[in-house]
Amino acid sequence: MASRRRKLLKIIILGDSGVGKTSLMNQFVNKKFSNQYKATIGADFLTKELQFEDRLFTLQIWDTAGQERFQSLGVAFYRGADCCVLTYDVNVMKSFESLNRWREEFLIQASPADPDNFPFVLLGNKIDVDGGSGRVVSEKKAKAWCMSKGNIPYFETSAKDGTNVEEAFQCIAKNAIQNEPEEETYLPDTIDMAGSTRPQSSSACEC
Numbered sequence: 535m536a537s538r539r540r541k542l543l544k545i546i547i548l549g550d551s552g553v554g555k556t557s558l559m560n561q562f563v564n565k566k567f568s569n570q571y572k573a574t575i576g577a578d579f580l581t582k583e584l585q586f587e588d589r590l591f592t593l594q595i596w597d598t599a600g601q602e603r604f605q606s607l608g609v610a611f612y613r614g615a616d617c618c619v620l621t622y623d624v625n626v627m628k629s630f631e632s633l634n635r636w637r638e639e640f641l642i643q644a645s646p647a648d649p650d651n652f653p654f655v656l657l658g659n660k661i662d663v664d665g666g667s668g669r670v671v672s673e674k675k676a677k678a679w680c681m682s683k684g685n686i687p688y689f690e691t692s693a694k695d696g697t698n699v700e701e702a703f704q705c706i707a708k709n710a711i712q713n714e715p716e717e718e719t720y721l722p723d724t725i726d727m728a729g730s731t732r733p734q735s736s737s738a739c740e741c
């Protein structure tokens with residue numbers, strides 16, 4: 535039987551410590567959420583398969599450490615990324631103010647061929663907290679920032695109740711697919727990736 539090949543898409547999630555990067559990834563891949571906080575050390579990834587227009591893809595989603603003392607990622611880690619997900623907490627102004635730094639850091643480390651057109655997606659997380667009464671970053675302010683950076687797609691999410699998580703990752707996948715060059719990285723169908731989960735299928739979005 536002919537082996538079908540899956541194209542590998544590398545997604546990197548960046549943002550301040552505690553904004554919910556790990557939780558967003560777990561909600562998307564495993565449909566699970568935990569209230570407990572466990573700091574990410576270095577980076578960790580989960581994978582998920584998806585089908586888009588008759589082609590199979592494997593999303594390799596890298597969750598990185600927000601805490602400076604746990605950041606130990608070199609240039610090699612960032613290279614080859616197909617989409618970068620910037621994340622902040624809508625209830626914490628400092629996490630929003632850090633976005634410029636995270637974006638710059640990514641562009642320096644990954645040095646994409648066309649930095650002006652590299653796909654970023656912004657997630658404003660924890661919109662569920664206190665029914666939204668404690669938020670300090672308005673949607674308008676976040677969208678203005680996105681516009682100033684070349685119209686980055688923006689989603690307001692809750693990793694806790696799942697609001698917009700599927701939609702956001704569909705958009706992330708679509709942007710990653712569009713960014714992937716003709717020379718593609720493929721995975722054989724039989725590969726067993728350490729640390730990965732058994733993914734579910736889904737299709738990409740219109741974003």
Ligand SMILES: Nc1nc2c(ncn2[C@@H]2O[C@H](COP(=O)(O)OP(=O)(O)OP(=O)(O)O)[C@@H](O)[C@H]2O)c(=O)[nH]1
Pocket residue numbers: 549550551552553554555556557558568569570571572573574575598599600601659660661662663691692693694695
């Ligand atoms: N209410 C609420 N809590 C959340 C949400 N997302 C994450 N949390 C909580 O926020 C805390 C931090 O979440 P993490 O996902 O570990 O944050 P992180 O950005 O990965 O943190 P680092 O590993 O330090 O970079 C945990 O206690 C989560 O349960 C959300 O959407 N709503």
